[in-house]
Amino acid sequence: MKYIYVIIVLLPFFCSCRPNESRVKVDISKLEEIIIDPKKGIALPMDSLIKNIFFVKLETKGDNLIGKISQILFVNDLLFVVDNESSKSINVFDMKGSFKYKISHIGNGPGEYVEISNVCIVPGKEQIAILDRPQSRIIYYKYDGQYVSMEVIPFINDYFEYLESGNKAYEIYGMNDPKLGNNKQNSLIVADSTNNLIYSFFKDIYKPEFHYTKNRTLRKFQGNVYYSPNITDTIYLVKDSTVEAKYHINIAEKNVTDMKFETSEQFNDLLNDNYFFNGDFIELKDFTYINVMTPWGYPSAVYVHSKKKVFLNSGVGNHPFFNFLTNEPKARYNDNCIVFDVQSYIILASKDKLYGNKKSDPLLDPLFDNLTEDSNPVLFFFHLNENL
Template sequence: MKYICIILLFFFFYSCRSHEYRTKVDVSNLEEITIDPQMGATLPMDSLIENIDFIKLETKADHLIGKISQILFAKDLLFVVDSEISKSINVFDLEGHFKYMISHLGTGPGEYVEVSNVCIVPGKEQIAILDRSQGRIIYYKYNGQYVSMEQVPFMNDYFEYLNSGNRAYEIYGMHDPKLGNNNQNSLIVADSTGNLIFSFFKDIYRKDFHYTKNRTLRKFEGSVYYSPNISDTIYLVKDSVVEAKYYINITQKNVTNMGFETREQFYSLLNDGYFFNGDFIELKDFTYINIMAPWGYPSVVYVHSTKKAFLNSGVGSHPFFSFLMGSPKARYKENCIVCDVPSYIVLASKTKLYGIKKSDPLLDPLFDDLTEDSNPILFFFHLNKNLK
């Protein structure tokens, strides 16, 4: 704990000196999540997960999803963001029935060149699309109707809304001169008009080292979390304070704690070590964490009530356990994580899952009418509420 406090004090001192926009770090609620990837407590998937559902996203010839980058839930709607291939947002109901697509590529009013990030606007039935290329934020109603457009106040990678309407921006490596001395930090909190409230976390970006964690800024059930680059700590971002929430203590070959100066040294350490890459889902009773390992991305379930962490053994009896691959994309309701799986991967498992059976009441609905060209399938893994 002494080591953690030293790190936090360093962040506070370095980030705030000579800056006009100041904040503080609250360490009073910091929890340590200890992960021993070799000797830690391990549970089978049957113990960690109590139920699995799936949604087959309806496939239409002119509304195909290439690669899912975000999954958002609002009211009774499901927003599936494909920022790389179709550059669109496909909207479904919670049974997977297609409703409409938001797709307005271009440079005119209400149009975007890229879908850099999508946010749910708090207090309104609207989504906000960040178009980083054009420096725009474009607003649409849930039904796809264009509302308005604004210019971003400064360069940013992506942002999330705080419940107050203020915004937390990730600006790693941007160094926008509009921000003055604050451009040396990687997190900016500003009001709805772009006026800075505070900035924090010294930006470690440099030309010869620019590794970036997978989505350092995340939002779950109204709370915004930030995990700085090459850091083992997860913070809660609030309107006037940054609260240290979790310290991820990987006890074996933790790359974050190893000395490295160059990008080559860093990647060499990843080949033989363990690293928290910012992949986590905050749930009501649990925190679901993925870490990087030489052999894959093992997952850990941290139980809030008992402060215990359990490694996923990867062994389980349910046929759908094989689709819990990589890092989940979203949280659903209280204690459910959501993974998207391409249809061709699901089809590749068909023979193995059926074995000698010709029919199975669990498998038949999944494979019925499924082709390699079908849209991805969303799997909902409900964590075991009795886990202690």
């Protein structure tokens, strides 16, 4: 089977960061095959896949404008909305969308950052951690934005996630930091709470002629950290001393990972006509929600854990908010809910289509009330149907 072949081929590169260079154990015993067949798969209307929908309009004030949302974190009935490009800040809202406060400390001094590379919730503490990649440091704040401490990272990394033990999983694809010794040959390292290396995993395929990267290879859902290595179709569960192969995403039709390519240009050319699992997924309590990259969009599939069965999204549905179930979701909420963020100008552009000949609609009126092109994005919550 393909996924076993890939794992066996890569096993020689799984090495530990300990002095004795013992290899990390990769557990393949629990690997589940998720077959996504665009031609023969069972496609269901969105009315069957989605149980209910609600939205949260993020309150807009003069000092909390959000350009593009990079992350959404849910903490103690609060929404932490990260904008790492435009405002370089974290705006905090309640679950009704009312603005509470803003975390913004741009600068080079103590407790300040140059860039929000990513944000993590610190396990066991009421704190968030901001990775400032240009300055190779992590800055810790309380939930209310009060500065706590700063930690220097002794090696270059792209972003990280916390394991529940306090250990950290770092994405180092293409970093090639000599401080990591032989471990720089791999794309993921796991370190303890003080950044002593425990092990590294998965051979780094970056090279000058091939530098394509997935959207986000490290993801955390409800305490579990998942890693989907670049240009692969396997999702791994990252643990403190081992890596567990969790899912193999088997796209049965025109799968790019089955094809030969040497350069980024060749790979991009293949994407023009073929399918690819770009690492976009949300792990839920009862489902895995998966987006597939295609030449014509990002169709989704729902893998039902209990039945080990896949249902494709037909793209057809009656609810007006299905218009905003596009591309990949930004976050998980509670057990089986996926969250999309939609810019206000996109919503306004769909107004005439959604209303049709109607002047008023009880579903749509609250959404468009006081919404302008300068309003903050709107979050849409789609609760999947547990009876699938």
